[in-house]
Amino acid sequence: MGSEVGVCIIGAGRAGRIHAVNYRKSVPYAQLVAIVDPNRAAAEEAARELGIERVYTDYREALADDRIHAVVVVTPTVYHREIVVAAARAGKHVLCEKPMAMDERECDDMIAACAQAEVKLQLAFMRRFDESFREAKRVIEDGAIGDVVLVKSLTRGPSTPQPWMYDLKKSNGPLAEVSSHDIDALRWFAGSEITELYAAGGNYRCPDIRETYPDFYDNVTMTVKFQDGKTGSIDGAMGVQYGYDSRVEILGTEGVIFLGQTHERTIVTANRSKTLTRPFMNSWRSLFKEAYLAEDTDFIACILEDRPPSVSGHDGKMAVKVVEAGNRSLTSGEVVKLKA
Structure with a gap:
């Protein structure tokens, strides 16, 4: 491999393009070698x-390419286990987008395959690489707000779900697709x-799909209790229209930390109507642009x-475990206890 890591992006969608641009232009000691997507037109356009x-168009062909040393898996969740296990067996290091997999068993398979092959498995919880999130973690560890007692995190997206997301058997729903980052943030800060x-x-x-996908939900709230007695809450939503909204509040015995911003630019406009207007955050791609780059750089490092x-496979597995329990609670209407 030498001093430069050859990278392949598996999945040419929105998040895949972010990783691809980073590895093509901005990550030291990395070279973007190839793009994989079953849709050849999408792959060729990205290239x-x-x-x-x-x-x-077939990830297996990419895994046979000796110029590729690492892969970034950015496909629908249902394919993660298959691709990551195959990549590990081919000796490729893996950066896997969230959510890690469909269930804990698949996570265990992925962790075991990478451990056996002695390749790296990193989970793409990019918020851990956001400088404000990192500073908040340092402030907590320094004791500036006393002991943490409550962590609240919300993520609300403006766009409607991709068609495959309506089927919970393929996506695990918004708790996985939207709130996985919130679940990880709660665990990390607590x-x-x-x-x-x-x-x-x-x-x-999404009224049009209620009959076909009666289990689908586009709004979810979840309250949690931690092993050490702390509490937390999550608020997730899709298709909110007003913008991309991601915020965290960490309450301690002696203070509080607020994370997140709702404005994309600093401009504020006032006019004769006596009102102030300010552009709302448009996309996660804007809010976490630098975090994605830091994450991609850390993977190569x-x-x-x-x-x-x-961010380990264990971190990914714990988020999946909470998603599964959350979906059980949504279905049953009951409190769910998680086994250690």
Whole structure:
């Protein structure tokens, strides 16, 4: 491998393009080698935009390419386990987008395959690489707000779900697709595991699919209890229209931390109507642009330095475990206790 890591992006969608641009232009000691997507037109379009030549429609062909040392898996969740296990067996390091997999068993398979092959497995919880999130973690560890007692996190997106997301058997619903980052944020800031939860939600914005997908929900709230007694809450929504909204509140015995911003630019406009207007945050791609780059850079660094990834397969598995329990609570209407 030498001093440069050859990277392949598997999945040419929105998040895949972010990783691809980073590895093509901005990540030291990395070279974007190839793009994989079963839709050849999408893969070729991405390759043209990025100025690379190698395109695959079958990820297995990419795994046989000796110029590729690491892959970034950015496909629908239902395919993660298959691709990550195959990549590990081919000796490729793996950065896997959230949610890690469909269930805990699949997560265990992925972790075991990467451990056996002695390749890195990093989970793409990019918020851990956001500078404000990192500073909040340092403030907590320094004791500036006393002992943490409550962590609240919300993520609301403006766009309607992709068609495959309506089927919970393929997506695990918004708790997985939207709220996985919130679940990880709660665990990270609390420094403890979730042992009990209750979730409630419903489909309020997608009436056309209620008959075909009666279990789908586009709004969810979840309250949790941690092993050490802390509490937390999550608020997730899709198709809210007003913008992209991501905020965290961490309450301690001696203070509080607020994370997140709702404005995309600093301009504020006032006019004769005596009102102030300010552009609302448009997309996660804007809010976490630098966090994605820091995450992608750290992945290459952990390979070259031969150190554990900053966000592990275990972190991904714990989020999946909470998603599964949350979906059970939504279905049953009951509090769910999680086994250790």
